[in-house]
Amino acid sequence: MPTIVEIKDLKKSYDGGFEALKSVSLDIEEGEILALLGPNGAGKTTLISTICGLVSPTSGTITVGGHDVIQDYRAARRMIGMVPQEIHLEPFTRVGDAVAFTRGLFGMRRDDAIVDGILSDLSLLDKKDSRTFALSGGMKRRVLIAKALSHEPRVLFLDEPTAGVDVELRRDMWALVEKLRASGVTIILTTHYIEEAEAIADRIGVINNGELLLVEDKAALMARLGKKELKIHLRDPITTIPSGLEAYDLILTDDGDALVYTYDTKGERTGITALLSALQSAGAQLADISTHQSSLEDIFVGIVKDKS
């Protein structure tokens, strides 16, 4: 996949010396859904705002579709749609006019067919003539998305699209993001919900304290760090691992009543059958068996803890 957004050595520091972004470099591929995951105040919004033109970078470069976002801002911004985290809408404007206004700002002539199409995709068509203050919170958020899509952008930034949104709406939002991606739009979303990144992203970037700690394919990230643990509880505590089990790299728990075996779920052989028969040969009496797979959350907490 070709790169559509290229960020090189991006730094942003404020007058007080606070570094919101510390040399961030990132390539975003065309057509992917990239989730930027990080705790509040990690720098996610600053990163998005800098790409979209709301924050001036201290140093570094950003290109969108090969266009520098500062030197060639018109071409770059024409490719970008942005949905802010907070709901910012002029209360007295009608939904259709609000969407047409954004399209106009992007230098495109009013086209009711396109506006209607976008509203219809977002189930907003029947609200076209409603004033925005009369809409529910979820509807308002959709209006913001409709505005961001009004000029048919190639790259869409969603800043915490589901913050403070109920479960049902969140699932709707995920379905919508998937639909947008199917239409060829590259999507970058920030979130602090790990399940959200796990549910919809192709790649996941972990950001904390203004540093991009890693960007990896979600499946690879899960596979690399997504080891599974088999815990074998023993009827009688032991002090040493019985002989004949050296090959399995078992770990004996501190109280000696369980053995922990780590294996790769994606591996050809998990080695569980062999281990169990070896245990039987060694005369171990098993009380119980449990397994645990690390979730993205465990991985995330691990990464953030490691680096800080």
Next chain:
Amino acid sequence: MNWTGISAIWMFEMTRFFRSIAQSLISPVLSTSLYFVVFGTAIGSRIQQIEEVSYGAFIVPGLIMLTVLQQSIQNAGFGIYFPKFIGTIYEVLTAPISSLEIVIGYVGAAAAKAIMIGIIILITSFFFVDIQIAHPVFMVAFLVLTAVTFSLLGFVLGIWAQNFEQLNLVPLLVVTPLVFLGGSFYSVSMLPPFWQNVSFFNPVLYLVSGFRWSFFGTSDVPIVASLIAVMIFAGICLGIVWWIFKTGYRLKS
């Protein structure tokens, strides 16, 4: 140039104006009518002619200027302050539209509204006093220049203001006195010499004087001086606006 973007902002602002057409038009027309009744007819009938013009007619250019100044500042100030206040400014700042285009859109709309109100007041005045316009082209030029200049000033205030109090403070504390002391209701030649000299530092004097000249052909200061003063004032406002966008002052972090 992103003309579509400019017209989007312009139309958006004008829609806001027409949405509240009652407040936008009735209040200036009403207050001007009251000025005519009180100053023009009640008090004015006891005042002798000024520079061969009846007092009622004499105050017409001043009244129009007073309203155009206030409306320009208010419209432009509110026009840019409100999106900042409710956060919708983000979409203007992320759009492929240059600072100059943003200013043309907002300031153009504010000035257009102020000019419309100025013209309505002029029409209203025809019902109260007998008035002729000696130099219509200059009159229009002064009206447009003043509206644009003070809309620029309003735009600067709207960017600078961090709350509604600040937004209202400058028009109230600075502009109203300048307008009243700028010869809206009298000729500066009626002032004692000291205050006459002070008045010459008031930019509004040049506007009112030039505007009045376009009606009656007489003025407190030479018409060329008026024109130069307006241009200088417009230049200063433009300079500040340019600086705001260059540094992102109170717009970008």
